[in-house]
Amino acid sequence: MSALLSLKKVAIQLAGHRIVDELSFDLEPGDIGCLMGPSGCGKTTLLRAIAGFTPISNGSIELHGQLVSDSGKSVPTEQRQVGMMFQDFSLFPHLNVADNIRFGIEHLPSTEQEQRIKELLQRIGLNGYQKRFPHELSGGQQQRIALARALAPKPQLMLLDEPFSSLDAELRELLAQDVRFLLKEEGITALLVTHDQQEAFAMADKAGVMYSGQLLQWNTPYELYHEPQHQLVADFIGRGVLLQGQIREHQLHCALGVIDHEILCEQGNHDVTFLVRPDDVIITDRADSKLTAVVTGRGFRGSHYLYTLELPDTSQVLAVGASHQPLNEGTQVGIDIDFDHLVVFDSDVCELPD
C-alpha cells in the first residue's frame, strides 16, 4: 500500500535556525499517527509545514503520492485537502452549530449540506444541537463541533495539534476514544500532536518521539513502549527507570542480580544502561526471595498502586500492586524480575543520533 503522507528528510528553518532536521516517516491511508516530544522540539512547526503554512528548506512532503512541498515548491494549503484542528481552535461565535459545520461545505447542494451536518452531529453524539450557539455548549461539546467542522469536507488528511489540551483528564480520554472511532468510521488518515502519552496510546496506530527537531523513532505505540531504540525515547515514553549494569559472559550483572535473557547471547562484555518498567518487577510475599526492596513511595492509580522500591544498593525501581491491599512505606518486600522485553543501551550518555 502506498503511503498517504510521506515525509523524506524534511528540514525546516525559521529565522535562520534549523527547527526540524532530516525528518522522515510515512503514514498509511486510514492510519492515525501521533507525534510526541518535549515542548519546543518542533512538533507544531512540522504540522504547519504539512498543512502548507510553513515552507521547508530541504527534503520533500508527499500527499497521496503527489509532491506538495520541497525546497522550491509549496502547494497552497487550500489545495492540499487537509483538515485542521489546532490548539487555538475556535468556533465562529456568531454562527450556530449547523452553520459552523457548514463552513467548509457551502459549495455543496443544500440537501447534501444538511445531510452531512446531520450525519456528523449523529456521529459525535450531538444530534439536535443544530440551532445552538457556541456559548451554549460545554468545552467538550465545542471541541466535538470543531472536529465535525474540520471533517465535514472529508479531508484526505486531518491534522490535530493538542486538540484536547484545554479539557480535564477524564474528558480528554473520552474524547480521544471518540475521535479515534469517528476518524476510523470516516476512513480519514490523521496526524495528532500531543504531550499526553495516554492520549497518544489511546489514539495512535503509529507514533513517534521528536527531540530537538529530530524524529528518534516511529513505530507502533507497543514498540515504542517495549522496544525503545533510544534512551531518550525510553525515558520519555511510559514510566520506568534506567539502571546501570555490566554484560559479562552473556549475562547482565546489576542491582537486580544476574539476569539471563536471549538478547544477551549476542552481546560482548561491556557496560550498559538498561530499562526497567513497572511490569518487569513483581512484588512477592515470599520470605525466601533472593532480592528484597523497601517501599519508599506509593501512588494510588484507582485500579492499582504504583510503588517506588529502593534496592539494597539504593537504586530505585517501580512496581505495580493490587489496589485493595496497599503496602505501607517502609515495608520490606521480596521481588522477582521478569523481563519480557529487555532493552539495553550501549552508553549511559543521552546522545542524539547523527
Ligand SMILES: Nc1ncnc2c1ncn2[C@@H]1O[C@H](COP(=O)(O)OP(=O)(O)OP(=O)(O)O)[C@@H](O)[C@H]1O
Ligand atoms: N515563527 C517562528 N520563528 C522563529 N522560531 C520559531 C517560530 N515558530 C516557532 N519557533 C521556534 O521553533 C521551535 C519549535 O517550536 P514548535 O512550536 O514547533 O514546538 P512544539 O514542539 O510544538 O512545542 P509545544 O509542545 O510547546 O507546542 C521553538 O524553539 C520555537 O521557539
